[in-house]
Amino acid sequence: MPDLVWFLTRRLFAALLVMLALSLAVYLIFYAIPADPAHLACGKPCTPDRLEQARHFMQLDQSTLQQYLNFLKGIVAGRTFGDGAAAVHCNAPCFGYSFPLARPVTTLITDRLPITASIALGAAVLWLLIGVSLGVIAALNRGRILDRLAVGVALIGVSTPSFLLGLLAILVFGFWLNMVPVNGYIPLTESPVDWAWHLVTPWIVLAILQAASYIRLTRSQMLEELNLDYITTARAKGASEARVVLTHGLRGVLVPVITLFGLDLGSLLGGAILTEKVFSMQGLGDLLISAVGQLDVAVVVGVTLFSAFLIILANLVVDIVHGVLDPRVSHG
Amino acid sequence: MKHISRAVALAAVLALAAAACNANDKSGTTGGSTAAAEQGGTFHILSTSKEISYDPAKSQNLGISGIHLVLRGLTSWKTDPSKPTELVPDLATDTGQVSDGGKTWTYKLKPGLKYADGSPIVAADIKYGVERSFAPELSGGLGYHKSLLVGGDKYTGPYKGGDLASVETPDDTTIVFKLNKPYGDWPWIVSMPAFSPVPKKADTDPAHYGEKPMASGPYQVQSYTPGSKLVLTRNPNWDKSTDPARTGLPDSIVTDMGLQPDVVNQRLIADAGDDKFAATTGTSVPAALIPTITGNPAVKARVATSPSGALQYLAMNTKRPALANPAVRKAIEYAVDKQAVQVAEGGPEYGGEIASTLITPGIDGYTKYDSYEAPPAGDPAKAKQMLAAAGVSNLNLVLAADNTTGLGVAQAIQQGLKRAGITVTIKPLDSEPLTDLITGNKPDFDLTVSSWLPDFPSAIGNIQPLFGTSEIGNGGYNISRYSNPAVDTAIAAATAEPDRTKAAGLWAALDKQIMADAPIVPLIYARNAFLHGSKVQNFYLSSYPPYANTLIVGLSK
Numbered sequence: 001m002p003d004l005v006w007f008l009t010r011r012l013f014a015a016l017l018v019m020l021a022l023s024l025a026v027y028l029i030f031y032a033i034p035a036d037p038a039h040l041a042c043g044k045p046c047t048p049d050r051l052e053q054a055r056h057f058m059q060l061d062q063s064t065l066q067q068y069l070n071f072l073k074g075i076v077a078g079r080t081f082g083d084g085a086a087a088v089h090c091n092a093p094c095f096g097y098s099f100p101l102a103r104p105v106t107t108l109i110t111d112r113l114p115i116t117a118s119i120a121l122g123a124a125v126l127w128l129l130i131g132v133s134l135g136v137i138a139a140l141n142r143g144r145i146l147d148r149l150a151v152g153v154a155l156i157g158v159s160t161p162s163f164l165l166g167l168l169a170i171l172v173f174g175f176w177l178n179m180v181p182v183n184g185y186i187p188l189t190e191s192p193v194d195w196a197w198h199l200v201t202p203w204i205v206l207a208i209l210q211a212a213s214y215i216r217l218t219r220s221q222m223l224e225e226l227n228l229d230y231i232t233t234a235r236a237k238g239a240s241e242a243r244v245v246l247t248h249g250l251r252g253v254l255v256p257v258i259t260l261f262g263l264d265l266g267s268l269l270g271g272a273i274l275t276e277k278v279f280s281m282q283g284l285g286d287l288l289i290s291a292v293g294q295l296d297v298a299v300v301v302g303v304t305l306f307s308a309f310l311i312i313l314a315n316l317v318v319d320i321v322h323g324v325l326d327p328r329v330s331h332g
Numbered sequence: 333m334k335h336i337s338r339a340v341a342l343a344a345v346l347a348l349a350a351a352a353c354n355a356n357d358k359s360g361t362t363g364g365s366t367a368a369a370e371q372g373g374t375f376h377i378l379s380t381s382k383e384i385s386y387d388p389a390k391s392q393n394l395g396i397s398g399i400h401l402v403l404r405g406l407t408s409w410k411t412d413p414s415k416p417t418e419l420v421p422d423l424a425t426d427t428g429q430v431s432d433g434g435k436t437w438t439y440k441l442k443p444g445l446k447y448a449d450g451s452p453i454v455a456a457d458i459k460y461g462v463e464r465s466f467a468p469e470l471s472g473g474l475g476y477h478k479s480l481l482v483g484g485d486k487y488t489g490p491y492k493g494g495d496l497a498s499v500e501t502p503d504d505t506t507i508v509f510k511l512n513k514p515y516g517d518w519p520w521i522v523s524m525p526a527f528s529p530v531p532k533k534a535d536t537d538p539a540h541y542g543e544k545p546m547a548s549g550p551y552q553v554q555s556y557t558p559g560s561k562l563v564l565t566r567n568p569n570w571d572k573s574t575d576p577a578r579t580g581l582p583d584s585i586v587t588d589m590g591l592q593p594d595v596v597n598q599r600l601i602a603d604a605g606d607d608k609f610a611a612t613t614g615t616s617v618p619a620a621l622i623p624t625i626t627g628n629p630a631v632k633a634r635v636a637t638s639p640s641g642a643l644q645y646l647a648m649n650t651k652r653p654a655l656a657n658p659a660v661r662k663a664i665e666y667a668v669d670k671q672a673v674q675v676a677e678g679g680p681e682y683g684g685e686i687a688s689t690l691i692t693p694g695i696d697g698y699t700k701y702d703s704y705e706a707p708p709a710g711d712p713a714k715a716k717q718m719l720a721a722a723g724v725s726n727l728n729l730v731l732a733a734d735n736t737t738g739l740g741v742a743q744a745i746q747q748g749l750k751r752a753g754i755t756v757t758i759k760p761l762d763s764e765p766l767t768d769l770i771t772g773n774k775p776d777f778d779l780t781v782s783s784w785l786p787d788f789p790s791a792i793g794n795i796q797p798l799f800g801t802s803e804i805g806n807g808g809y810n811i812s813r814y815s816n817p818a819v820d821t822a823i824a825a826a827t828a829e830p831d832r833t834k835a836a837g838l839w840a841a842l843d844k845q846i847m848a849d850a851p852i853v854p855l856i857y858a859r860n861a862f863l864h865g866s867k868v869q870n871f872y873l874s875s876y877p878p879y880a881n882t883l884i885v886g887l888s889k
Binding site: 033036039040041042043044045046047048049050051053054056057081082083084085086087088100101102103111112167170175178182183184185277278280281282286290293294295 | 382383385392464467468469470471472473474475476478479485488489491492535538539540542558559560588590591592594595598599602604762763764765767768787797803806807808
């Protein structure tokens with residue numbers, strides 16, 4: 001086990017460096033944009049004095065480097081904007097404070113994450129099931145009609161833009177057939193049935209889009225596996241076809257599938273931007289894209305870092321799962 | 333005043349709450365239903381907004397918007413589909429007693445006014461509400477009073493700046509404002525959110541006060557979930573007999589937040605279930621939906637359009653060498669194809685009427701005139717002649733335009749000017765950088781298209797922010813960088829005039845005086861068009877404000 005501890009320590013240290021570099025990059029990009037976020041907080045009419053006051057309060061009157069250092073310091077020690085009774089506090093770990101939304105970035109992320117996670121996890125289960133099973137069916141029926149069908153579905157899924165599929169689904173199932181709600185999110189804690197009911201369209205839409213690559217990957221991988229010597233050996237030893245495919249073949253297929261799945265899920269948890277936009281759900285993707293429009297650098301940095309963290313975490317989990325699935329993989 | 337780059341227009345009005353329908357199609361207001369509004373029911377507002385704050389210090393909302401359902405002011409707005417919007421006394425007994433040559437305004441509170449918790453509303457609460465609007469921590473709201481109240485320029489709010497001496501409360505029902513110059517429109521200023529009462533003892537967490545403010549209006553905040561829902565329920569201590577501006581008909585008002593604009597419009601078109609009792613107060617019907625709506629009379633009847641609205645105009649940067657010559661700007665007045673602009677914005681019925689004045693219809697001081705009379709599509713031949721007479725040829729101009737909402741109009745301008753031999757290069761920009769370019773101190777552009785809606789119905793709001801020398805650069809909206817000392821003097825005189833009729837005459841004269849210098853080309857009086865459900869009553873849009881009056885919403889069974 002010390003191997004694993006050493007492996008994890010190294011990976012976490014590398015992750016920290018990546019996130020530091022990323023946060024600095026986002027800061028620099030934002031400060032290169034010729035616009036002043038303090039304008040939004042200045043009020044109407046905005047006089048030069050009031051603008052300066054707003055800048056000072058938002059700590060935008062300091063140098064870019066100082067602002068970045070303030071951000072780093074806030075993670076450890078928290079931050080306070082202004083002073084006196086009306087001061088705004090952002091407790092440690094403070095990943096920035098959004099003035100347009102009047103909330104610390106950490107609160108915004110924890111508020112929005114359940115929405116994005118509900119969309120991503122539900123869709124992930126669906127696309128994994130659809131993708132892998134259709135992929136296996138296609139491989140076993142290579143060249144036949146079922147294979148063609150599955151590959152055709154994959155092609156359509158891969159090439160359809162998500163907003164188009166989403167809007168079509170809303171139009172057909174929401175407005176025309178009136179079968180599903182057209183927008184909004186109900187928390188799981190409020191009503192599990194309504195929660196699922198509001199999410200079923202985004203789940204299916206996302207699953208169709210994502211399943212495509214899994215069908216193709218599973219199919220090609222399975223075909224490759226089935227040609228390997230150990231499969232021939234298994235068949236020769238009299239193993240049933242189901243056992244050959246599901247136990248031996250699928251195990252080999254799962255390694256690349258899990259890799260792809262981990263990365264897809266990781267990036268989707270960081271915000272399913274188009275899906276959230278189309279279905280009027282205020283998840284992390286929606287938070288990020290609105291913040292870009294409002295030049296809300298604190299939120300952009302916070303959400304970007306969080307997404308990066310998820311992707312790094314997903315990579316880590318994938319590596320560990322690889323070790324479990326395939327004993328040949330060492331953590332060296 | 334409201335600068336509207338159309339995209340920003342949505343954001344600016346997102347927090348507006350909605351209203352109901354009206355059959356009185358006078359003054360060009362359209363879209364209504366004939367059934368009577370009744371007491372009770374739940375009115376739903378479909379909103380694209382993700383965050384709603386009812387903190388009066390931070391609010392830029394107009395006098396007919398949702399914040400005023402919860403908060404009353406010294407004065408309030410009363411709309412009528414066939415008359416200009418009026419100012420009525422609200423918490424105060426009248427719209428103000430003026431003395432000291434227009435520099436002192438005194439208000440008396442009505443007797444027996446209470447908050448939702450039963451405690452009395454006193455003059456000191458209004459003073460405190462005004463004071464906290466000066467705190468930099470709570471900035472962002474309408475702040476006309478900040479430069480008008482004596483000492484306001486240096487005051488930093490009650491949390492560390494003590495009290496503001498120019499707001500006096502000699503007793504619990506009297507409040508006196510001391511201004512540094514005469515200001516005839518002060519009664520409109522005290523209708524703004526910052527003049528709502530805030531009891532000091534309730535202001536324990538100023539940063540979040542707006543989530544559940546002390547209610548003085550017919551409703552109070554029951555719950556607020558950012559990005560999702562705002563629920564208002566009745567305030568049991570609101571006394572209708574003291575309130576001439578609000579009807580308080582529905583039992584509750586629910587704002588469904590964070591919706592996509594398309595979803596808002598499609599739900600209202602579908603008119604199913606609870607959406608029959610719903611309306612939008614900030615999501616205008618987009619040009620793409622107009623054929624769907626005009627093709628279905630039942631839906632069309634549920635679109636309320638405003639007779640007038642924000643002035644959409646082409647600003648000419650008078651500080652640029654090519655445009656410093658008034659003769660060139662006057663030629664452009666003739667060369668622009670206003671009809672093409674109108675078509676790009678949705679045609680006369682949904683886009684708006686062609687404009688020729690600075691003051692918009694529905695505001696005192698508006699008189700119809702046209703200093704550069706031409707056919708709707710312009711008179712390029714005359715423009716060509718004028719340019720030739722001025723010895724100008726090969727004119728090349730840069731038009732800065734909003735890349736998401738302004739390109740259609742920009743192209744209409746480009747094509748129009750091309751007919752007169754003027755080459756226009758469109759420079760597309762995101763909304764924020766565009767605002768910074770045109771209002772900042774490095775105005776590297778010749779032309780830009782902008783929209784403007786005043787924050788209160790007075791011509792000062794149409795003229796001063798766009799043409800006063802003090803409004804050039806530093807974020808000011810004199811984007812044509814127009815400076816004329818004679819105009820500045822006339823603006824000061826009209827601002828100080830306490831008699832509204834006389835003031836209107838002065839502003840009307842200023843309108844013509846400025847247009848004689850041709851700093852901008854008025855394009856259209858941009859209409860708003862909002863959908864509402866079939867059970868929503870008293871929902872109409874006025875010339876000003878071109879939004880539904882949320883305060884008088886009612887529902888039918």
